[in-house]
Amino acid sequence: MRIAYVHILPLEYYPPATNTLELLARQDGWELSAWTSDNERGMTEWSSRKVRVSRPQRLATDAALPGRVASHVWWHFRAAREIARSDPDVLISVEPHSALATWLYYNVFGGKARLFIHHHEYYAPEDFAGKGMRILRVTRRLERGDLFRRAEWISQTNKHRLRLLRESNPLVTNEKAHVFPNCPPEDWLARAARAPRRTIVNPVRFLYLGSASVNDTFIAEFAEWISAHRSEATLHVVGNNISSDVWRKLRALNASNISLDESGWAYDTVAERLSDFDVGVILYRGNTQNFIYNIPNKAIEYLAGGLEVWYPPQMLGMIDFHDEFPELRLRRVDFTDLPSAVPAIDLAGAPRTSFPFAAESALRPLIAAIAETP
Numbered sequence: 001m002r003i004a005y006v007h008i009l010p011l012e013y014y015p016p017a018t019n020t021l022e023l024l025a026r027q028d029g030w031e032l033s034a035w036t037s038d039n040e041r042g043m044t045e046w047s048s049r050k051v052r053v054s055r056p057q058r059l060a061t062d063a064a065l066p067g068r069v070a071s072h073v074w075w076h077f078r079a080a081r082e083i084a085r086s087d088p089d090v091l092i093s094v095e096p097h098s099a100l101a102t103w104l105y106y107n108v109f110g111g112k113a114r115l116f117i118h119h120h121e122y123y124a125p126e127d128f129a130g131k132g133m134r135i136l137r138v139t140r141r142l143e144r145g146d147l148f149r150r151a152e153w154i155s156q157t158n159k160h161r162l163r164l165l166r167e168s169n170p171l172v173t174n175e176k177a178h179v180f181p182n183c184p185p186e187d188w189l190a191r192a193a194r195a196p197r198r199t200i201v202n203p204v205r206f207l208y209l210g211s212a213s214v215n216d217t218f219i220a221e222f223a224e225w226i227s228a229h230r231s232e233a234t235l236h237v238v239g240n241n242i243s244s245d246v247w248r249k250l251r252a253l254n255a256s257n258i259s260l261d262e263s264g265w266a267y268d269t270v271a272e273r274l275s276d277f278d279v280g281v282i283l284y285r286g287n288t289q290n291f292i293y294n295i296p297n298k299a300i301e302y303l304a305g306g307l308e309v310w311y312p313p314q315m316l317g318m319i320d321f322h323d324e325f326p327e328l329r330l331r332r333v334d335f336t337d338l339p340s341a342v343p344a345i346d347l348a349g350a351p352r353t354s355f356p357f358a359a360e361s362a363l364r365p366l367i368a369a370i371a372e373t374p
Helices: 015-025 065-086 096-107 125-129 134-150 159-167 186-194 219-227 244-253 267-276 297-304 316-324 359-371
Strands: 002-006 031-035 051-054 090-094 114-118 153-156 177-179 204-209 233-238 258-261 279-281 308-311 330-332
Touching (some): 015 359, 031 065, 065 096, 114 134, 114 359, 159 177, 186 297, 204 219, 204 267
8 A cells, every 4th residue: 555645844843743654654565655845953854764755845934925935836736746656545644734735636636545634733713814824824725625525534633623623624524533642652652661760859850842932831931930949950951943032041041950952852862861850841821722722742752751741721731631641740830820949759750661652552543544445
């Protein structure tokens, strides 16, 4: 079976996407090809001996609008043409950003592949009206007007985001709607569980890993709190998609107990590195529906690595997740009213031998749906 995976956003930014590709490629008789674009963060290009990766056109993200539009249209056209030539049995289109190439494949190149659609993020109708969304407004219309009708599978990362997607898209019917969560693969989880951990409690070592801006996260407030507790806590901030205003703020604190890594960590190294920390923080302010109903893959990874996870009350998705799995080491924290002292952390934590989240189990329904005879 030949499977085409269309993911215009650089694969290197999305470990759940590369995990999915690797696991799909393990299926006997399945041939995987992926279409993506170049990353601009200096990251090593993702590759796999089992997946053919094509990057049809560099996207001119810094050019004036006509140049950006031209580069995007050319990427979609070339990708659609290449997909048609590969003659896939199944096409997996990821995010509304990829919809134009998928639409061209069916409507210009006469594609016949079965269509599966997945969204990593949730985009509310009002989000498409924002600055810099012109191209996405077009691809969204194609997805909503045609591709949702064609698709036999449409998935979101959790039940809250899926509900929101369905409320504004009547073509996402019961038969098509699925939850496909972001989880690390089993070997990643095993490596994280084997990593040795310390038993010394002081100072408590906090980790923030991922993307951040001052407007969208509580990172400034949290860093100020850490700075005020220099003997009790440390904070390590890691990411290659953290805005310059965050780095300026953190440097301005001049705090000896805050360390920075602007280059980020390769995903394959995260499992072992988590053992150097005690608490992983999730800091989204909940400015959008996407953030309010997010259950970040970083939260799952922190937990898998044996860390306690702090999250803000604005993240309703995390609150529901916490209620569903009360045995997990989750702590709801108001980052606008942090405690006067660093709370005690139980380094022993809950056992990780029966951790219930793995990419393999999350992927089984999709594999079963693909394997079904239409």
